Amino acid sequence: MDPSISCCFAAATTVALLLLIASPAATADPVGAGGWEDAHATFYGDETGAETMQGACGYGNLFEQGYGLATTALSSALFNDGWSCGACYELQCQNSTYCKPIGGGASVTVTATNACPANYSKPNENWCNPPQRHFDLSKPMFMDLVTDFHVGIIPVKYRRVPCVKSGGVRFEMMGNEWWVAVLVYNVAGAGEVRAVAVKGDRDGWWMDMHRNWGQIWDGDARLIGQGLSFRVTTGDGRAIVFDDVVPPTWTAGQSFKSNQQFVGV
Structure with a gap:
C-alpha cells in the first residue's frame, strides 16, 4: 500500500473511532442489529x-x-x-x-x-x-x-x-417565560432521541436544545407566546421537522400530538 494512503487511512480511522467514543448516544445494540x-x-x-x-x-x-x-x-x-x-x-x-x-x-x-x-x-x-x-x-x-x-x-x-407506537410523536411543554423545556415521547422506530432543536414562529431560527435528563430537553430562550416547531433526531440518525406542532397559546403542562411518526428501522 502507498505510505501516503496508509497514513490517511489510519488518520481517518482514528477520527471515526474518536467520534464514536465521544457520541453520548452511541449504543452497542442498535436497532435492527438482530443479535441476541x-x-x-x-x-x-x-x-x-x-x-x-x-x-x-x-x-x-x-x-x-x-x-x-x-x-x-x-x-x-x-x-x-x-x-x-x-x-x-x-x-x-x-x-x-x-x-x-x-x-x-x-x-x-x-x-x-x-x-x-x-x-x-x-x-x-x-x-x-x-x-x-x-x-x-x-x-x-x-x-x-x-x-x-x-x-x-x-x-x-x-x-x-423497532418501537411501534400509536399516533404521532408527542410533545409535553415545560419551562416558563424565561426558558423552554419539552418532553418528547411516543417515538416509534429507534425510540430514543439523540437531538432536539426548537424554532419560534416569530424568531424564525433554530435553536439546539440540551438534554436535561431522561427525555426532557431544554433551551435558554423566551418562547412564551410563540408557536413552536421542533426538529427531532433519533438514535438511528433520522430526523423529522414537526412544523407548528405547538400553538402560540401553549402553557407548561400541556401536551400536543403531531401527525408525523418515525417508522421502520
Missing part, C-alpha cells in the same frame, strides 16, 4: 403498574402517554445515563424451569421508561450494578414470561427492536 444478548430480568411493583409511573426518563402517566404496562427499567449498563430512554427491547425467558413456552407468551416487547439504580454498597447482590445487563420489568410483563412470579429473577435473552 444475555441478561437477567426481575420485576417491580404490582399488577396495576402504579409503581412504574414517572421515573428516570421523565415520563409521567404511562397509560396516558401510550406506553401502558409494556415497560422496563434498565440497569446502569443499558440505561446509558438516560440516552436509552424510549428504546424498545424484545425479551425471551431462557434456561429456567419457570419459563413459559414461547407459544404460551414467553416473549415480550417493552419500552425503556426508567432506570434500575446501581448500589455500589452491595456489589455482589445488586443486579443493576455495572457491567451487568438487567431488565426490571413491570409485573405484568414479568408474568408473561414465567409460570410463577415468585421465582423473582430469571435469565433472559434480549435484542433491540
Whole structure:
C-alpha cells in the first residue's frame, strides 16, 4: 500500500473511532442489529403498574402517554445515563424451569421508561450494578414470561427492536417565560432521541436544545407566546421537522400530538 494512503487511512480511522467514543448516544445494540444478548430480568411493583409511573426518563402517566404496562427499567449498563430512554427491547425467558413456552407468551416487547439504580454498597447482590445487563420489568410483563412470579429473577435473552407506537410523536411543554423545556415521547422506530432543536414562529431560527435528563430537553430562550416547531433526531440518525406542532397559546403542562411518526428501522 502507498505510505501516503496508509497514513490517511489510519488518520481517518482514528477520527471515526474518536467520534464514536465521544457520541453520548452511541449504543452497542442498535436497532435492527438482530443479535441476541444475555441478561437477567426481575420485576417491580404490582399488577396495576402504579409503581412504574414517572421515573428516570421523565415520563409521567404511562397509560396516558401510550406506553401502558409494556415497560422496563434498565440497569446502569443499558440505561446509558438516560440516552436509552424510549428504546424498545424484545425479551425471551431462557434456561429456567419457570419459563413459559414461547407459544404460551414467553416473549415480550417493552419500552425503556426508567432506570434500575446501581448500589455500589452491595456489589455482589445488586443486579443493576455495572457491567451487568438487567431488565426490571413491570409485573405484568414479568408474568408473561414465567409460570410463577415468585421465582423473582430469571435469565433472559434480549435484542433491540423497532418501537411501534400509536399516533404521532408527542410533545409535553415545560419551562416558563424565561426558558423552554419539552418532553418528547411516543417515538416509534429507534425510540430514543439523540437531538432536539426548537424554532419560534416569530424568531424564525433554530435553536439546539440540551438534554436535561431522561427525555426532557431544554433551551435558554423566551418562547412564551410563540408557536413552536421542533426538529427531532433519533438514535438511528433520522430526523423529522414537526412544523407548528405547538400553538402560540401553549402553557407548561400541556401536551400536543403531531401527525408525523418515525417508522421502520
